[in-house]
Amino acid sequence: MNWLVRPLWNSKEGRLRAGWRVLLYIALWLVGPALAHLWVGRPLAEWLWWLFPQLTIFPERVLFSLLTLATMLVGTWLMVRYVDHRPLRDLGLGLDRHWWCDLCFGLILGAGLMLFVFTVEWLAGWVTVRALFWSAPGSGPFLLAIFGPLVVFVVVGISEELLTRGYQMRNLAEGLYLPPLSPRLALLAAWLLSSLFFGLLHIRNPNSSWISTSYLVLAGLLFGLGTMLTGRLGLPIGLHITWNFFQGNVFGFPVSGNNYASVTFIAIEQQGPILWTGGAFGPEAGLIGIVALLLGGVATVIWVRHRYRVLRLCDHWAIYRPWRTRPVALDPLRPTP
Structure with missing residues (x-):
């Protein structure tokens, strides 16, 4: 009977093996928000709009995005507590002063990189500014309309980083830490695999291609770099949020093939060589995006x-230490003792 259980269960650690944990979390990430929207989201939205009619000015997706975030945070806590047997901070969520500083830097970096992309394309004559503070007819006042995509991209940044950099990188690194791999090599392999998954996650996006998917793998490597060097998710979460928001709703570019420019600070018309601009998929499929990365x-x-x-x-991310045997506090930049 042992041979049946061994592929599923790590008896030494007393928990599911890394691959099964990752698959279970992906299933939670895919199914959890959908079920929450179906069972809770619609009734909750209708109840809130009945109780507070003024909330109807906000798009329905804002409420659903907030519900998605709540679902993922609760689901992640349940996973790490009862399946991973670790504290939540082990996924890079130790919300100390360094974490918040990293978050702020990531927010500034994502905005700065998109400013670089816009400036280069504008100077090259590849974009033409046609309006400022623009919202499509029916979108409502600009200041209210812009709130919707901001919330959406905050949720996307947190949930995708939890999935790919926090949960996947940590668990894959632990699962790959087997002879002859050292902890460092296991972490590097987990970084590569999670970035590959990140690229494939967008393969069904509008206007996607193998080129855009390959470039998004490189974007995943950039987002994961901050996690590998700090042991925290602050930097990649901040970078992910403003990379998307400034790309789509500040400078009016497509975001991973999706058009969010129904409300944008700068409405543009884009021309130029697709090889450099990424065309309908956006800068993430163009060489200018690679330079930004x-x-x-x-x-x-x-x-x-x-x-x-x-x-x-x-590289201590590749070493699992049972919760009850670890020190009270660990420095994410130091190896686990």
């Missing part, structure tokens, strides 16, 4: 070196 990688390394006075991989 490389600049983001350099900026991330400089930030970590300046902020933490050390530059090394947090």
Whole structure:
């Protein structure tokens, strides 16, 4: 009977093996919000709109996005507590001062990289500005309309980083830490695999291609770099949020093939060579986006070196330590004792 259980259960750690944990979390990520919307979202929205009619000015997707975020946070806590047998901070969610500083830097970095993309394309004559503070007919006042995509991209940034960088990287690194791989190599392999999954996650997006998917794998590598160097999700969450929001609703570009420019600070018309601009998929499928990713990688390394006075991989992410045997507090930049 042992041979039946062994592929599923790690008897040494007393929990499911890493691959099954990752698959279970992906299922939760895919199904949990959908069920919450079906069972709770619609009745909750109708009840709130009946109780507070003024809330009807907000798009329905705002309420559903907030419900998605709540579902994912609760689901993640249940997974790490009862399946992973670890504290939530082990996924890079130790919300200390360093975490919030990393978040702020990530927010600034994502905005700056998209400003770089817009400036280059504008100077090259590849974009034409046709309106400022623009919202499509029926979208409502600009200040209210822009709130919707902001909430959506905050939720996307947190949930996708929890999935790919927080949960996947941590668990894959632990699962891959087997002879002959060292903790460092296991973490690097987990970084690559989670970035590959991140790219494939967008393969069914509108206007996608193998080129855009490949470039999104590189974007996943950038988002994961901050996690590997700090052991925290603050930097990639911040970067992910403003990378998307500034791309779609500040500068009016498509975001991973989706058009969010029904409300945008700068409404544009885009021309130029698709090889560089990414065409209908947006900058993430163009060479200018690759340049931005490389600049983001350099900026991330400089930030970590300046902020933490050390530059090394947090390879302790590949080493599982049972909850009850660990010290009260661990420095994410130091190996697990």
